[in-house]
Amino acid sequence: MKRDVAIVGVGQSSFIRGYEGSIRELAFEAFKEAMEDAQVTPEEVGASIVCSAPEYDKQRTPAGLLAEYLGLNPQPTFYVESVCSSSSMGLRVAYSMIKAGLHKVVLVLGFQKMSGISSAESQERMGRGADVMWESPFGTMMPAYYAMHARAHFDKHGTSEADLAHIRVKAATYGMLNPKAVFRKPVDLEKVLTSDVISSPIKKYDCCANADGSACLVVAAGEVAQELSEKPIWVRGLGAASASLTMSGRESLTGLRCAREAAREAYEMAGVGPEDIDVAEVHDCFTIAELMAYEDLGFAEPGEGVELIRDKETYADGKIPVNVDGGLLSKGHPIGATGGSQIRTIVLQLRGEAGDMQVKDPEIGLIHNIGGVGIYGNVTILGR
Amino acid sequence: MGFERFGTVSFTAQTKVDRFVDLLDEGKVAGTKCKSCGKKYFPPRADCSNCLSSDMEWFEISGPGKLISFSASMYAPTGFEDDLPYTIALANFDDVKVFGRMSKDLEEEDIEIGMDVAVVPVKLRGEKVSYEFKKA
Numbered sequence: 001m002k003r004d005v006a007i008v009g010v011g012q013s014s015f016i017r018g019y020e021g022s023i024r025e026l027a028f029e030a031f032k033e034a035m036e037d038a039q040v041t042p043e044e045v046g047a048s049i050v051c052s053a054p055e056y057d058k059q060r061t062p063a064g065l066l067a068e069y070l071g072l073n074p075q076p077t078f079y080v081e082s083v084c085s086s087s088s089m090g091l092r093v094a095y096s097m098i099k100a101g102l103h104k105v106v107l108v109l110g111f112q113k114m115s116g117i118s119s120a121e122s123q124e125r126m127g128r129g130a131d132v133m134w135e136s137p138f139g140t141m142m143p144a145y146y147a148m149h150a151r152a153h154f155d156k157h158g159t160s161e162a163d164l165a166h167i168r169v170k171a172a173t174y175g176m177l178n179p180k181a182v183f184r185k186p187v188d189l190e191k192v193l194t195s196d197v198i199s200s201p202i203k204k205y206d207c208c209a210n211a212d213g214s215a216c217l218v219v220a221a222g223e224v225a226q227e228l229s230e231k232p233i234w235v236r237g238l239g240a241a242s243a244s245l246t247m248s249g250r251e252s253l254t255g256l257r258c259a260r261e262a263a264r265e266a267y268e269m270a271g272v273g274p275e276d277i278d279v280a281e282v283h284d285c286f287t288i289a290e291l292m293a294y295e296d297l298g299f300a301e302p303g304e305g306v307e308l309i310r311d312k313e314t315y316a317d318g319k320i321p322v323n324v325d326g327g328l329l330s331k332g333h334p335i336g337a338t339g340g341s342q343i344r345t346i347v348l349q350l351r352g353e354a355g356d357m358q359v360k361d362p363e364i365g366l367i368h369n370i371g372g373v374g375i376y377g378n379v380t381i382l383g384r
Numbered sequence: 385m386g387f388e389r390f391g392t393v394s395f396t397a398q399t400k401v402d403r404f405v406d407l408l409d410e411g412k413v414a415g416t417k418c419k420s421c422g423k424k425y426f427p428p429r430a431d432c433s434n435c436l437s438s439d440m441e442w443f444e445i446s447g448p449g450k451l452i453s454f455s456a457s458m459y460a461p462t463g464f465e466d467d468l469p470y471t472i473a474l475a476n477f478d479d480v481k482v483f484g485r486m487s488k489d490l491e492e493e494d495i496e497i498g499m500d501v502a503v504v505p506v507k508l509r510g511e512k513v514s515y516e517f518k519k520a
Contacts, residue, residue: 118462120459120460120461120462121462123459123461123462124462131427132395132396133399134427134483136393137393137394138392138483138485139392139460139463139464139472140461140472141457141459141461143457143459144457144472147455147457148453148455148473148474149453152452155453155498198459199455199456199457199459200455200492201455202455246427246483247474247483248427248481248483253474
């Protein structure tokens with residue numbers, strides 16, 4: 001196994017509604033935790049990569065702001081954006097910079113403060129993550145796009161609204177155990193199935209919770225990582241792919257091609273297969289998204305993902321635990337911070353430090369992080 | 385007025401394919417076809433990513449198409465509230481897929497994946513134009 005780039009520090013703010021502070025203070029929370037976890041000082045950080053979706057902020061070019069606030073001048077800093085998968089893409093860039101020998105330690109910092117705008121305004125901004133010339137003029141929004149995928153999956157594979165509701169129940173089960181989750185209440189099947197329709201067949205409880213939050217990763221070159229950390233978590237596989245922004249360009253709506261392509265690349269680089277994954281974080285922005293992830297990642301054959309949730313195989317004590325931190329559905333989805341938070345969860349799991357959410361002795365973990373409605377796919381495989 | 389006439393809310397005023405809205409006025413929903421390699425595009429575009437030619441011609445989307453999927457939205461982004469509820473959909477025509485809305489003449493119970501649809505231009509408020517899917 002390659003031991004050339006590792007994650008040596010992780011941090012995350014609480015994911016909450018209505019953070020009472022500015023983005024710099026929000027970013028500081030995750031930064032402080034990650035730096036203390038890694039036991040590095042700002043001077044030891046060779047470069048910082050700031051990740052978010054820019055349309056939520058008044059602040060232009062937030063990397064400059066945050067590098068100053070976090071004491072990371074005069075080292076290079078810049079911005080990486082792939083909407084909801086920004087900080088997974090940040091890790092990919094950090095890995096590349098370290099492998100190229102440019103830096104020994106690189107910081108990846110994702111953040112998003114979403115509460116400054118209304119839900120309708122948020123949907124309008126998210127909707128503009130579609131093709132603004134040809135699709136947004138129809139009044140598109142994220143739930144409607146994923147609802148089209150759900151409808152296509154139902155039609156092809158006989159999946160039901162109840163199957164999706166079981167995914168929400170699982171998310172709530174673990175959100176209750178996660179002190180940093182925005183939604184910590186239990187949810188039962190009936191509550192999901194009787195909640196308001198947002199865009200058929202997607203209902204309120206099929207949707208993730210918007211939140212404010214930040215997440216931070218300290219990434220280091222092999223020799224430095226072994227000096228810094230007793231439990232470095234190694235980057236074993238990185239996969240990234242893209243698919244058409246327009247729905248007109250998609251071959252099918254029953255899965256996400258960008259996820260399948262990214263998974264193939266990540267498995268190949270890591271030299272492992274889906275059967276080797278002990279714990280996973282997948283991008284459950286909607287319940288259907290988690291179901292498609294089971295199939296796109298090869299945890300199940302197309303159309304058979306429902307068996308995993310029906311048989312509770314994706315619970316903590318199942319065959320392949322998925323989103324045992326509450327996922328985007330309950331933990332929350334502060335866009336730019338989401339990938340970093342997913343990566344943090346897997347790092348803690350592999351170190352055996354996930355507390356009440358810990359699964360039994362995992363050696364290899366996987367993170368599936370999607371930007372937009374399957375525009376950008378990032379799959380990351382980490383190992384002890 | 386140019387391309388900002390397209391849709392309930394437009395986010396793009398200028399494009400080299402703004403003839404699309406004139407064709408809607410003429411009762412046609414059209415894509416573009418590369419004169420060099422023959423590749424057909426919808427949404428229409430000015431440039432061919434297949435052979436890098438910019439020599440394109442218009443072709444009318446002829447039906448019927450088959451509905452790939454749809455969803456009826458009960459909430460809307462800012463600017464679309466007055467249209468609620470509305471149903472977005474994707475349909476497969478001979479060489480291209482078309483994204484749009486279902487006609488309000490159709491109840492949700494009348495819509496199913498695989499049904500035959502036609503795509504037709506519609507006039508919206510003011511000078512605005514768009515297109516929608518009807519049962520074929």
